[in-house]
Amino acid sequence: MKSADNLTDDLPVGIEWRRSDGLVDYRAAMAEQEARNTAIAEGEAGELVWLLEHPPVYTAGTSADVAELVDPRFDVVTTGRGGRYTYHGPGQRVTYVLLDLARREKDLRNFVHALENWVIATLGDFAVEAFAVPDRIGIWTRDAAGTEAKIGAIGVRVRRWVTMHGFAVNLSPDLTHFGGIVPCGIADYGVTSMAALGKAVAPEEWDRALLARAPEFLRALDIKDRMPA
Template structure:
């Protein structure tokens, strides 16, 4: 059986910053168009100005210092931060043709990011009971290097993942990231990796076929 091709998925890569509210509105429009069969599926790679976003499970007590705009995102999860130096991937796929399995989608999304970071030389992993993409700091402590948050409407996915390339890590101090207090946040730069957005994009897209194959084959763990 041939591996599913990513050729029918539109790829958008932004070099400038896109305001979060504008991106959210565009995602919602694209979601409806994909569901209606009027637009192609899409992977959108971009960066936002500093913003805190609240998921559907956000607890106001975890908004510690709202120094930036706070936007209700409509995705699952709690508070997260987006800002310069962080690459965000919004993934809009039609699960009606890809198994209608949300759990598999999330697992495969995590696997895509973990495999990509491995290609860049960084070992990352899932952590039982903790949302996100994890790695170890120079001191050996576990810390989050990427976030996962999704929404599925009309069986079309929205939102996706973020990877910390070189953000100002102090900006995460305004929230309890994803409701997890006992572990810190790190970045590729903090760990000694200099990875430009274009380099991450290239590595992600090199693995896009694997991600789609995992979804369509119900093989929820990427090699």
């Protein structure tokens, strides 16, 4: 079994595969993404996939409605990603994906679909049946009571065809923290986690499984040579 230090050894070169084990301030991470996005677009830096966790924070996407900020008990940060309000905090593993789609295929819909499939396949490796719903943002599963609940969030931004932000998966966060917002503007469904489903998954375990499926995620973005259906 690979140690945490060499989980990225066999991954495609040309992309920086970064893991942060401590909590990374959200504003600092956002500033680093902004700078890296510009550098990638200008050919001054390589692409980046960054796995990390944040201290508790609420983030507002471009469609955020202040009425859905129910109890701003944590810092609230406005971002340039799509979507509405979401929560990040300890026990939730976030993956930021900064890739140059101009080097692949300029297809944002395909990119989001590939992100969804990456998360769903990885959750399946832990025997969690997850799925995407066309009219609802995020990654869904069924909670312990059998009700549909959200286990992952997706929010992206593309600038000069270089992507930013990405997705977050609930491993073992404090689910009461989601009560300060209407997560992604969807009030009719709850939020769940791997822990709430009886799956004790450490960040390193999640990272290992996710990164093992990274090559198939990248292949899904290289659609230029596909024959039409």
